[in-house]
Structure formats: structure tokens, C-alpha cells
Amino acid sequence: MHPFAFYLQLGFEHISNLAGLDHILFLVALCAVYRIEHWKKLLILVTAFTVGHSVTLALAAFGTLVIPSNLVEFLIPTTILLTAVHNVLSRPSTQSATGMSRTYAMALFFGFIHGMGFSNYFRALLMDDSSIAVPLLGFNLGLELGQLMVVGVIVGVAFLFLNIVGVKHREWNVFISGAAAGIALLLMFETKFW
Amino acid sequence: MTTQAACRCLFLLALLGQPLNVESHPLKLSLSEIEYSSDQQLLTINLRLFLTDVNEALVFDPNSTELAFCQPNESVHAERMLLEYLGRFFHVKANGTKIDLNIKSKRLKGDGMNTALGVLFEHRQTQPLTSLEIKNAVFTDLFFDQSNIVYVHVDGESKSLMLNKKTPSHKLTF
Numbered sequence: 001m002h003p004f005a006f007y008l009q010l011g012f013e014h015i016s017n018l019a020g021l022d023h024i025l026f027l028v029a030l031c032a033v034y035r036i037e038h039w040k041k042l043l044i045l046v047t048a049f050t051v052g053h054s055v056t057l058a059l060a061a062f063g064t065l066v067i068p069s070n071l072v073e074f075l076i077p078t079t080i081l082l083t084a085v086h087n088v089l090s091r092p093s094t095q096s097a098t099g100m101s102r103t104y105a106m107a108l109f110f111g112f113i114h115g116m117g118f119s120n121y122f123r124a125l126l127m128d129d130s131s132i133a134v135p136l137l138g139f140n141l142g143l144e145l146g147q148l149m150v151v152g153v154i155v156g157v158a159f160l161f162l163n164i165v166g167v168k169h170r171e172w173n174v175f176i177s178g179a180a181a182g183i184a185l186l187l188m189f190e191t192k193f194w
Numbered sequence: 195m196t197t198q199a200a201c202r203c204l205f206l207l208a209l210l211g212q213p214l215n216v217e218s219h220p221l222k223l224s225l226s227e228i229e230y231s232s233d234q235q236l237l238t239i240n241l242r243l244f245l246t247d248v249n250e251a252l253v254f255d256p257n258s259t260e261l262a263f264c265q266p267n268e269s270v271h272a273e274r275m276l277l278e279y280l281g282r283f284f285h286v287k288a289n290g291t292k293i294d295l296n297i298k299s300k301r302l303k304g305d306g307m308n309t310a311l312g313v314l315f316e317h318r319q320t321q322p323l324t325s326l327e328i329k330n331a332v333f334t335d336l337f338f339d340q341s342n343i344v345y346v347h348v349d350g351e352s353k354s355l356m357l358n359k360k361t362p363s364h365k366l367t368f
Contacts, residue, residue: 003354006343014221017339069306118221124304125225125242193306 004138011142015150022076022187023114023143024150025180029083030107031154032176033090035162035169039155041100045107046151050144052111056119057136069120070193076117077187079110084181087173115140222247222340224332228286229347230323237293237323239286239315245302247333248311251279263311264302273297276313283335283362287327293317323348323368328355331362 014020030049034042059065086106090099122135161167225242245263246256252275253260261272277295286293299314330342344355348368355364 001354001356003343003345006354006356009356010221010223010341013339020221069304069308073307120304120306120308121221124308124310125223125244 004134007135007138008142011139012146013142015143015146020143022080023147025183026080026083026110026114027147027150028154029080029087029177029180031151031158032173032180033087036155036159042151042155044104046147048104048107049111049114050147052108053115053140053143056112056115057140059119066120066123067116069117070191072113072116072120073191074188074193075113077184077191079113080184081181081188083110084177084184087177222333222337224330224340224342226330226342227345227347228326228328230319230349232322232349235318235320237288237317237319239295239317241284241313242310243313243332245309245311246307247336248276250336251333252276264300280332283331285329288317288319289321289324290327325365325367327363327365328357329363330357331359334359334362
């Protein structure tokens, strides 16, 4: 098997076997505020997150920016907490174009942080820095495929509760965001670097 | 739901989540590169293992500083313990004969929890290489999802293997 395929498989499995808890949690928080009718906004958000990952990939491959692992590991759950808080404070269904642009920018920036964690991981593992591009590209693409699957499941579960069971969207949002925020806080305590 | 109720919900969830061993990026990987050059009659094995995994395997504490690999205060037992562990979970057989693992050099790369220990082994292989059997089951005793990637380069020709608990070894013939 080609190394690219290894890493693609690893990335997908990292999400699909629930090992990538932080990634899944971020997606859960990101999707909590949207209904299936907002699929366009959701698609742009996930794409922005993906682009953030890709930017990190490029920066890491060329060694332009390296952030200490301890800081990145703390920042990742922080992005989940901030997304959850943002969910509770904002109303995206009625959000203005400017407001949505800010949310897309947030997803882009948070994608950058999440990707940095993997960049540091692979940078340490690989024999030399020049061989980092293929593993990172394969792993990130695998992650994105896994993310699409996870988003599909989340939106499906939300559809079930919101459209069939009849749960109010505000309550759903607060419940999911609260759960994500609680776990993110635990992760922050675990990874605090000071 | 009021803000107060939401806060209570969040606090309860945080408490409920306490027994969960939540950690970010629990991706379990090791990498090894095996290279043979018939011109130089040399077979090199380069292992890259995450230090937290090494510590967990050897002293049952991922954050232990007891062995202090590659540090001025490295434990006199560190290499022996590492080789004993590798002896159980890693081997390379050249033409059916298991290669003695003698450490030529070690180095650390990365920082924080993303620190990897690189270990280089060298073996003089005077006979032409006809087969290479690689077993790499390192850390599969600790993590069910451990994957060990192996790159093999023989006289410029490269192959890649993914070894894990289910498939710990593979034999290549030339």
C-alpha cells in the first residue's frame, strides 16, 4: 500500500472509531446551532474548518510556523468551549451576513489550530521534515472524509430530535453546547500548560 | 431554559464527564524505516517511538522522567529496558536470521507530548538479502488501535507496511 493510503485510512479511522474525541466534539458544537435547513451554512462552516487544516498543512510542510505542542493541546479544547459559548450567545438562523462571515472566519481559524496539533505530531514522528507533506495531506483528507460522515450523523440526529420528536431548537442547542463545553473544560484542565 | 439552568446543566455534565479519560489526539502510531544497501553491505533500522508510549510501556507512566532518554541524567537501565521490550515486540529477520539489535544512536525530536524517541540500529549484512521478515507489534500490548508504519528501502526500491495487533509481521522476498 502507498504511504498516502496509510495516512488517509488513519485519518478516517481516527474520526470514525471515536478516538478523535476533540475533533468530533468540535463538530458537534459547530453543528448544534444549525438545523438541516441550514445545510448551506453548515457546508461552508465545515469547508472553512477544512481550509484551516489545509493552511496548517502547508505551513507545517514548509516549516513556516511551529507552535509549541503544549499550547496547541490547550487551545484545541478552548476552541470547543468558545464555539459552544458562541452557540448559546448567537442566533445564526437570523444572523446577518456580517455575523455569518465572522462565524466562518472563526471556523477557519479554529481549523488552523486543530490542524497544528497533527502537524506537531507528525513532525516529531517523521524521520526528516521533507517527508511531512504526504502523511499530512493523506491524514487530513482522511480526517475530512471522516468529518463529513460525522456531520451527516450529527445533522441526522438533530433532524430526529428537532423535526420528529419536536424538541425546541434553543433547548437542543443549549443542551448540546453545554455538554460540549463541559467536556472541553475537562480537556482544558488536563492539558493546561502552566 | 434559563441561563442558571444551563449553567447547572453544564456543571453536572462536567462532573459526569470526570471519570472519562478524555485526551486530545490519542492517535497511536510508530514509524520505522529499514534500509539495506548491497554496496555498503549495511542494514539500518531507524525506529521512531513516542516518548510517552515508551515510558508507559517500560515504567507504566507516560509522563515519567525516570528513564530520561537522551538526557544527561539518562538512567543506566534505560537502554536495557528498551531493548528488552523491543525483544518481545519487534524483530527483523534477514534471510531468516534474527538481527541482533544494538543501538548505534538515539535522539529526541519534537516537544511536549509530541516528543518522539528515535533509535538507530545498524547491522552488517554481508550475504545478499533474499528475504526480510519484519515484526513490529510495539505498544499493541497497551493500545488496541496502535498502528506501526514500516518503510523498507532495499537498494533504492521502497515498500511500505502497516503492522498492528491483528497483523504484527510481514515477510518480503527479493
